[in-house]
Amino acid sequence: MKKFDVIVIGGSAAGLVSAMTGKAHYPDKSVLLIRKEKDALVPCGIPYIFGTLDSSDKDVIPLGGLKKAGVEFKQDEVVDVNREEKVLKTASGEEFQYDKLVFATGSTPYKPTWLKGSDLENVFSIPKDKIYLDAIKEKFNSMKKIVVIGAGFIGVEVSDELNKIGKNVTLVEVLPTILGRAFDVEIAERAQEILVKRGVSLKTGVAVKEIVGDGKVEAVVLENGERIEADAVVLSMGYRPNTKLAADSGLELNKLGAIRVDSYLRTDDKDVLAVGDCAAKVDFITRKSTPIMLASTAAAEARMAGMNLYNLSIVRTFIGTVAIFSTAIGEIGFGAAGVTEEEAKRSGFEVMVGRNEGVDKHPGTLPGTKKQFVKLIVAKDSEIIIGAEVIGGESAGELINVLGLAIQNRMTVTELYTTQIGTHPLLSSAPTKYPIIKAAECIVLRKGCKK
Amino acid sequence: MKKFDVIVIGGSAAGLVSAMTGKAHYPDKSVLLIRKEKDALVPCGIPYIFGTLDSSDKDVIPLGGLKKAGVEFKQDEVVDVNREEKVLKTASGEEFQYDKLVFATGSTPYKPTWLKGSDLENVFSIPKDKIYLDAIKEKFNSMKKIVVIGAGFIGVEVSDELNKIGKNVTLVEVLPTILGRAFDVEIAERAQEILVKRGVSLKTGVAVKEIVGDGKVEAVVLENGERIEADAVVLSMGYRPNTKLAADSGLELNKLGAIRVDSYLRTDDKDVLAVGDCAAKVDFITRKSTPIMLASTAAAEARMAGMNLYNLSIVRTFIGTVAIFSTAIGEIGFGAAGVTEEEAKRSGFEVMVGRNEGVDKHPGTLPGTKKQFVKLIVAKDSEIIIGAEVIGGESAGELINVLGLAIQNRMTVTELYTTQIGTHPLLSSAPTKYPIIKAAECIVLRKGCKK
Known part of the structure; x- marks a missing residue:
């Protein structure tokens, strides 16, 4: 029976990143990644294989990085986990012994079996x-x-x-x-x-x-x-966590069917970790269980798990899902981080809201200029920023990361208002009117902000 | 003689923002902005009037915002400031009394009089x-x-x-x-x-x-x-601060000829403030005097000055110039924040440097994908991020703002490494390979990072 120090089950974003990060931090440990699929797709790229990419081949995550990192790869399906013996069995009949095990088994689309006709062809x-x-x-x-x-x-x-x-x-x-x-x-x-x-x-x-x-x-x-x-x-x-294997091995799941983990990404078995869509998540702001599944969250968890495989570090813990989303419809980018105003209120926060609309270049007479809209959601008691939403051009994806970082750093709205930013005519809004700052200003001024 | 509570001299970014912010925070005060020029140009837009904009008319800062904010405007040149009497004289012969005065007199191009032929026509x-x-x-x-x-x-x-x-x-x-x-x-x-x-x-x-x-x-x-x-x-x-008027009024200048200010943007006269290119600056990281002039810094200082005109606030102080730059050459964006590696070393820091090159969309097979390069400069003792430089596509301008915020929040490289980011195929790099995270990783791993 082959033995590996670390075995990762699953090879999309979470599996790949936890295996490579683990190997990078513990180069003397042997790491094996087992996954069913020959090719894993860049998950967020999947919608684009139908049009913009026009082929799933262009959306494959190359395995080169894994090999270069020194992680062994096996295409197979793990069918049984015996945690007492620390042994896995695969569909092809092989057995592997592990010291540390990482579940990165992902999620599958929710099937509405209650919906009449959902089993029809096409x-x-x-x-x-x-x-x-x-x-x-x-x-x-x-x-x-x-x-x-x-x-x-x-x-x-x-x-x-x-x-x-x-x-x-x-x-x-x-x-x-x-x-x-x-x-x-x-x-x-x-x-x-x-x-x-x-x-x-x-x-x-x-x-x-x-x-x-x-x-x-x-x-x-x-x-x-x-x-x-x-x-x-x-x-x-929506998607549901793939956790049958974990549940069969006796690991504890939460109400949403995800594997319970602590902030080091460990399950109730200290030698078994879980990351990505199959792992339970707590929202950074509301502290409630959340079903939000994002490749970016998965990658962040996977890094943390990889680092904490052997030596725990108090500065490398997962703080909860900040839920930073972005998307584009045509040439318009949309982003969100933290909680929405509605979710904040539903969760019991008293909030102040700031809005500002400007442009994503300056002067706005420059060709290709798009509107840029920022909404900030701030907790009334502490004045800490708990949510943000943006609309803009191509830079909206990084603009929401500016706000995601502000939320993670628990910045107050005054700290954001007094922040220094960099601007350039072709790349961003004007320094005098930067919508993030202006949205913060309207909260600081307590004047109420226009829609 | 007309009397205003607040008079701002100069009407580019710093003057406009300090006047409008002051009026917004102290709506009962009367605010007057005096500037020589009929039209002020968006300063960072100036190079683009020669090509992309093809007209300086498209680069004019509209005065509508000022009027809407309730700030009075006068086109005139202030020729004398009598701080004892709190009276200004203008070129047209008018006199104005002030309670609080803000210098936002800007800068003019450095003239190399020592250079033979620099006075020739054209x-x-x-x-x-x-x-x-x-x-x-x-x-x-x-x-x-x-x-x-x-x-x-x-x-x-x-x-x-x-x-x-x-x-x-x-x-x-x-x-x-x-x-x-x-x-x-x-x-x-x-x-x-x-x-x-x-x-x-x-x-x-x-x-x-x-x-x-x-x-x-x-x-x-x-x-x-x-x-x-x-x-x-x-x-x-380069540019030199316009400070003759301030100096003539007896205000103290620093070695670089800029008006000395404290972190509330007050000069040595508690009723006189100075902001923007004419005000002295200290670098956020090196704490040295810096000649860096940026409209974004000017706007941040101006906000602070406007807020602190009457009531000081300890949470609204200027922390020093973070120096967040961005520019674009063709379709390629460049950004920098904090200190360069070279400047850090010259200033006495022992540093660790991380680099990573990825792409600005994912998968990189998407049309319009550009390379994205990130360099991080981290202080060896505290592991705090003190500098960053990026190259990318259009999103580079906001990407450097992510790093500018990390620097201002004094984040350590581990904090940055464990940060959650949002990603989208059309708007950003992949969650598994986000260059900021990967550059941080190579420092955390102490492996040395490739060029």
């Missing part, structure tokens, strides 16, 4: 599975009308990409707005406007009653009676 | 003066060969813009590299490569001996004997 989901995705991409070629159910990030991005390649796309969401977990209504509405302008047909605030068809999908029927013709349906109703 | 500089700039822009129309002397940000940006509109541009710099104050050699060299590729002829590490011509400029002669034919010369050898 009802698809978006798993992180290259072979499956290649097959549906191929099928889409001969299809025109596609209904996407669920308007989280995956649903919105897939809709926009399918629309981009000429499909007739209808996106259905039961909540009042799209991207409702990340954005307050006022921002989500702007995203909707753009999406609709680009050609996606949008149905919000309405549930799907059933998917109908004779063997194959023919249409989606909504609760309000509306019938939408469909050659295919894409279910994008 | 030797220009780049003052923040719309009328002058319009005149030289007009003259450039009939000129082909332009030599720019001094490769700081203004020199580089003006060269790139003049090159863009078809001029034959030679940029001369006495230091070994361009942009040497903001960037270490390795980064500056990349900027040089791009600038040269775009068509600017570059002469670095060589001084100008003289400018020659019979009345009008004909050529620039370098110390190495080389002669560069020129229809015009642009001197961009």
